[in-house]
Amino acid sequence: MNIGLRKYFRRTMTLAEFEIRKLLHDQTQVWIRVVQPALWLLVFGEAFSKLNVIPIGNYTYLQFLTPGVLAQSAMFVAIFYGINLVAERDAGLLNKLLSTPTPRSAIVVGKAFAAGLRGIVQAVAVFILALIIGVHISLNPLHLLGVLLFVIFLGMFFSSLSMCLASLLRTRERVMGVGQALMMPLFFASNAIYPSTILPGWLKAIVIVNPLSYVIDGMRGLLVTNDLSKLPVDLLVIVFTSVVMMALASWSLKRIIS
Amino acid sequence: MEVRDLVKDYPRVRAVAGVSFDIEEGEIFGLLGPNGAGKTTTIRMLLTLVQPTSGSIQIFGIDAVADPGRVRNLAGYVPQDVSVDGELTGWENMLMYAQLYDVPSQGRKTLIDEAMGYMGLSDRMNDMVNKYSGGMMRRLEIAQTLVNRPKMLYLDEPSIGLDPNARRVIWEHIEKLRQEFGTTILITTHDMNEADRLCNRIGIMDRGRLVAVGAPAQLKTELGGDIVTVTAQSADCLSKLRESGYSIMAGPANGHVDVVMQDGEKQIPRLMEMLHSCGVVVESVSVKKPTLDDVFLHFTGARIEQGDSFAKVKQTRRTFKRLS
Numbered sequence: 001m002n003i004g005l006r007k008y009f010r011r012t013m014t015l016a017e018f019e020i021r022k023l024l025h026d027q028t029q030v031w032i033r034v035v036q037p038a039l040w041l042l043v044f045g046e047a048f049s050k051l052n053v054i055p056i057g058n059y060t061y062l063q064f065l066t067p068g069v070l071a072q073s074a075m076f077v078a079i080f081y082g083i084n085l086v087a088e089r090d091a092g093l094l095n096k097l098l099s100t101p102t103p104r105s106a107i108v109v110g111k112a113f114a115a116g117l118r119g120i121v122q123a124v125a126v127f128i129l130a131l132i133i134g135v136h137i138s139l140n141p142l143h144l145l146g147v148l149l150f151v152i153f154l155g156m157f158f159s160s161l162s163m164c165l166a167s168l169l170r171t172r173e174r175v176m177g178v179g180q181a182l183m184m185p186l187f188f189a190s191n192a193i194y195p196s197t198i199l200p201g202w203l204k205a206i207v208i209v210n211p212l213s214y215v216i217d218g219m220r221g222l223l224v225t226n227d228l229s230k231l232p233v234d235l236l237v238i239v240f241t242s243v244v245m246m247a248l249a250s251w252s253l254k255r256i257i258s
Numbered sequence: 259m260e261v262r263d264l265v266k267d268y269p270r271v272r273a274v275a276g277v278s279f280d281i282e283e284g285e286i287f288g289l290l291g292p293n294g295a296g297k298t299t300t301i302r303m304l305l306t307l308v309q310p311t312s313g314s315i316q317i318f319g320i321d322a323v324a325d326p327g328r329v330r331n332l333a334g335y336v337p338q339d340v341s342v343d344g345e346l347t348g349w350e351n352m353l354m355y356a357q358l359y360d361v362p363s364q365g366r367k368t369l370i371d372e373a374m375g376y377m378g379l380s381d382r383m384n385d386m387v388n389k390y391s392g393g394m395m396r397r398l399e400i401a402q403t404l405v406n407r408p409k410m411l412y413l414d415e416p417s418i419g420l421d422p423n424a425r426r427v428i429w430e431h432i433e434k435l436r437q438e439f440g441t442t443i444l445i446t447t448h449d450m451n452e453a454d455r456l457c458n459r460i461g462i463m464d465r466g467r468l469v470a471v472g473a474p475a476q477l478k479t480e481l482g483g484d485i486v487t488v489t490a491q492s493a494d495c496l497s498k499l500r501e502s503g504y505s506i507m508a509g510p511a512n513g514h515v516d517v518v519m520q521d522g523e524k525q526i527p528r529l530m531e532m533l534h535s536c537g538v539v540v541e542s543v544s545v546k547k548p549t550l551d552d553v554f555l556h557f558t559g560a561r562i563e564q565g566d567s568f569a570k571v572k573q574t575r576r577t578f579k580r581l582s
Contacts, residue, residue: 007360014357022345025386092339099305099335100358101327257307 011102015110020117034125037073041065041129044193054194059224066130066137067219068192071212073126074119074151078158079183081115082166082175089256090172098257105250108163112246115159116152123151143222146231150222150238154215157242160249167252191216211241259304259410259442264313266299273299275466276313281444283318286436288453289446290554291463297446298338300463301412304444305335317410331359334403338414338446342398344388348379351387352402359406366405373404377431393424400431411435413445417452429456450550460550464558477553484522485552486529486545488515492538502532507556513541516552 023030041062048054049061056064088094097107130137138144166175189206190196196207207213218234221227259281266274274296281287289297302308304315306326315322322329342351352370361369374383377397387395396416403411416432417425433456435441447453453460454474461471470477485507488495496515499506507516519525522545533540 010360011358014354018343018346018350018354021350022343025345025347090339092337092341093343095302095307095337095339096335096341097358098307099330099333100355101330101360102358 008103008106011106012110012113015102015107016114016117019111019114023118023121030121030125033073033077033122034129036076037069037122037126038129040069040072040193041126041133041135045069048193055198056195060136062130062133062135063137063224064195064220065193066126066135067216067223068190070123070126070130070147070151070223071154071216071219072187072192073122074154075158075186075212076183077118077122078115078155079162079179080176081111081159082162082164082179083172085111085163085166085256086170086172086175095257104253105246108160108246108250108253111163112156112159112242112249113152116155119151119155120148123147137223138226146222146235147219149235150215150219153235153238153242154212157211157238157245160242160245163249164245164252167249167254167256170256186210186212191220211238214238259318259444260314260316261304262314264300264303264315265311266296266303266308267311272466274303274310277463277466277468279461279468279471281442282458283442284436284440285458286432286443286445286456288457288460289444289463290448290450290453290460290550291446292448292558295463296466297463298414301335301414301444301446305333305412306330331406332409334406334408334411336396336399336403336411336413336416338418340392340395340399342387342390342395342402344386347384347386348374348390348398349383351398352405355402356405361405369405373401374398376404377401378427391424393420393427396420396424396428397431400428400435404435407439409442411441411443413443415447416445417447417449425452432456450554454550462554462557469557470553474550474553478548478550481548481553481556482518483520483548484518484545485548486517486519486522486526486543488517488529488533488543489513489541490515490533490538491541494536495533495538495540498533498536498538504529507552518548518556 045062045065048065052061054061054064085094088097098104127137162175162179165178169175169178189199189203190210190212191207192212196204196213199207214234214237218231218238221229221231221234261280262278264274264277265272277296277300279287289300291297299308303310304317304322306322306329310323317329318332320328320332342348343354346354349370352374353366356366356370371380371383374380377400379394379397379401382390382394387398390398400413413432417428420428429452432443432445436443445452445456457474459471459473460477461468462477463469470480472480482505488499490513495513496506499515499517505518507518517529526543526545530540530543
């Protein structure tokens with residue numbers, strides 16, 4: 001069993017490694033993906049800083065917004081990850097992968113982990129941008145490590161969700177469409193750009209079941225408020241939901257072929 | 259390998275309808291058939307990618323349905339579609355599969371270099387695969403399977419979409435694999451030349467069934483002789499031939515009628531005499547030894563008039579004879 005577990009882990013890491021190598025070969029998409037979060041920080045953030053209409057306590061609006069944009073940039077990358085799966089299915093890569101002794105769940109976990117690492121690249125870019133425009137955020141290495149953990153699990157959750165969708169929807173266009181339809185509502189029905197306390201009751205309910213809210217809440221504590229009281233709950237929620245989502249994606253994977 | 263009564267049902271179609279065959283260790287076995295005959299579905303079941311609806315598969319004494327993990331460890335697979343990653347270099351594609359097949363890191367580099375050298379890719383190892391030609395991608399795919407030293411290799415349409423030169427190179431490599439490593443190879447193809455040139459034995463598949471199994475030469479003999487092609491203007495050429503009890507193969511197409519007979523050369527004068535006496539004006543006659551293409555037509559009836567099967571045409575003809 002111990003050997004089996006080590007093999008499982010090694011195969012997972014292999015799949016993640018080659019996803020990252022692909023990214024290294026073609027870095028343009030990393031830069032393209034930085035544009036949108038940059039706009040949120042530079043345009044939306046700066047504008048709303050001037051308005052002072054959002055009740056956020058003793059912090060500047062940009063401080064409040066930075067963790068939200070950080071999470072958003074990682075999430076937007078992950079939520080379209082299923083498209084890769086469809087592309088690999090179409091190309092015949094997935095069939096060959098499944099004919100190797102690699103367990104299905106190792107394929108899902110490997111790709112999800114790669115999406116998490118991919119999210120870190122985006123998050124680092126947003127973090128640096130925030131520092132450049134002078135946002136006051138924590139530089140405590142332990143806190144930053146915590147943020148990395150959140151970003152990885154966030155990427156794992158949303159990429160698994162996307163792989164699940166890919167297995168059920170089976171075409172690139174549908175995954176793209178459903179991803180688009182999901183991402184903005186999830187972003188707005190969270191505490192990313194305003195505190196959820198200002199939302200009406202039914203929206204608050206969505207915020208509570210939205211894993212993105214917990215990630216942002218945890219990161220906000222680590223980066224801005226230093227209030228770590230809710231950290232264990234936040235971390236537990238995202239770890240648990242991403243494990244469940246990976247299990248679902250492994251289970252549904254067989255539907256994408258045949 | 260022992261396959262018995264293999265069946266695969268999909269919601270609307272029965273893709274494979276009870277297929278049984280054996281493959282000997284170290285032979286190249288070809289599944290030949292038109293698109294949609296169930297070849298790829300069969301391969302996928304042998305690879306444990308798809309669960310059979312019923313039937314059994316034994317590979318080197320292992321039950322593939324009960325123990326898919328062990329079967330996968332013995333297998334190498336080159337799918338019909340391009341299955342190398344264009345966004346990685348050739349070497350990285352190799353490394354990924356070496357790692358997934360648990361090739362120990364010690365000696366892995368040498369193994370990959372050797373496999374790539376063996377397939378003639380040494381000078382392009384570090385190029386991105388999306389810069390490779392179709393033939394090079396196929397060779398890389400075969401090289402990928404080599405790191406695992408598979409005992410059983412599955413090649414789904416190995417030369418599809420390749421130019422004749424690249425195709426010849428792939429064939430040479432496949433033959434070399436069997437000679438040097440004793441690998442048992444199953445290929446699917448709809449290319450008669452490929453089947454004739456590569457396979458020790460072939461199985462002809464049509465509409466989910468295996469209609470004939472044997473060595474290419476044996477199947478050609480089974481056809482029952484030479485093929486004499488008669489070209490005539492008269493519309494009743496075909497019916498006259500049928501009335502006289504000749505075995506018609508496929509056609510008529512553009513006034514050609516293919517007749518199967520023993521010792522074609524010797525029989526032509528008699529055939530001419532008969533047609534002449536019936537008032538059929540013959541423009542030309544030719545004789546050829548049957549090719550696998552003819553065998554294929556014989557068993558699948560793909561080109562027989564109105565899409566009827568050979569057996570059905572034969573039956574109609576017999577009925578006609580009895581009535582007249």
